[in-house]
Amino acid sequence: MFKDNDFLAFTLANPHGAAPAAFTTDTGIEVALWDTGILCLTPANPGNKDIVLSCGVHGNETAPIEIVRDLAKAVLDGSLPLAHRLLLLIGNPPAINAGKREIEENLNRLFSGAHSKGDGQNAERERAKALEAAVARFYHERPDAGRQEALRLHYDLHTAIRGSQHEKFVVYPFLHGKPRSKEQVMFLAECGVDTVLLSDDPTTTFSYFSTNEFAAHGFTVELGKVRPFGQNDMSRFKATADTLAKLVSQRELVLPAYDESRLNLYRISRVINKQSDSFAFTFGEDVENFTSYPKGHLLATDGAIEHRVELDAEAVIFPNAKVAVGQRACLLVARTQLD
Ligand SMILES: [Zn+2]
Known part of the structure; x- marks a missing residue:
């Protein structure tokens, strides 16, 4: 067949x-x-x-x-x-x-x-x-x-x-x-x-x-x-x-x-939603998934809002600044373990 x-x-x-x-x-x-x-x-x-x-x-x-x-x-x-x-x-x-x-x-x-x-x-x-x-x-x-x-x-x-x-x-x-x-x-x-x-x-x-x-x-x-x-x-x-x-x-x-x-285990630490048309990441469009930034690092601005790393380290995945206002612009993830 x-x-x-x-x-x-x-x-x-x-x-x-x-x-x-x-x-x-x-x-x-x-x-x-x-x-x-x-x-x-x-x-x-x-x-x-x-x-x-x-x-x-x-x-x-x-x-x-x-x-x-x-x-x-x-x-x-x-x-x-x-x-x-x-x-x-x-x-x-x-x-x-x-x-x-x-x-x-x-x-x-x-x-x-x-x-x-x-x-x-x-x-x-x-x-x-x-x-x-x-x-x-x-x-x-x-x-x-x-x-x-x-x-x-x-x-x-x-x-x-x-x-x-x-x-x-x-x-x-x-x-x-x-x-x-x-x-x-x-x-x-x-x-x-x-x-x-x-x-x-x-x-x-x-x-x-x-x-x-x-x-x-x-x-x-x-x-x-x-x-x-x-x-x-x-x-x-x-x-x-x-x-x-x-x-x-x-x-x-x-x-x-x-x-x-042998593993890299991550949990989702935060979701960043786009709240205005002025939303912008501080990194380029070609940033790789799981790129990690240290505490305090400025990740994105959204009008007067500044999104900074809050944990010792957080990594960015699936960033997309072009989503509609109100939608998810990226996920932040942090290292974790399995229970
Ligand atoms: Zn696919």
């Missing part, structure tokens, strides 16, 4: 409404295409993990799309065994074809029902609904007998526009007081993702949706800088691709013991 087992090429050639289809590979894996870019893979005797890997929620973030393409190819051609149920999602195929982050609206702000708020309807809102339904179906289709002990995982893979002092980092969604998983953090460290930002608010991202509605271990994983197809140095993604391959192919994945010295 997929020429050269290339799920990505098939998806980009059929960016809307691909007809559902199913077949079994030579190695006995049931393959079900549920919709465009939505592929469910079930081995004959699945292990205890239900794994969702998503990519291309932002269409121009190509490296994760290539990682998922290569993983799908290896499973389909039998070179990589499959030990667990696996759902592969290529988030926004029309945006990938256009080489753009989005067509009309940021898909990663449309989950947990945000797709149905307000009057607007567009392709990204429809897609958010379809992706939510696919995740729900995938987690619910596991036979009852195994559902209780199944470990639900969702890694939503991205790359970032802005450079970062920590090349690879993960946003760990707000868990409403439930404990964070040290095992998951070590898994991510094995993927080369050694920096963790602990979110402390509900949000409308894909990974928050899976953690909040299905008690999955879900993460927004930022793997480096955005580049066009063919211009990614895939050696920079090798640890991630290799560790994801181990995850899907090994019944029991042995992880190192928790070791905080």
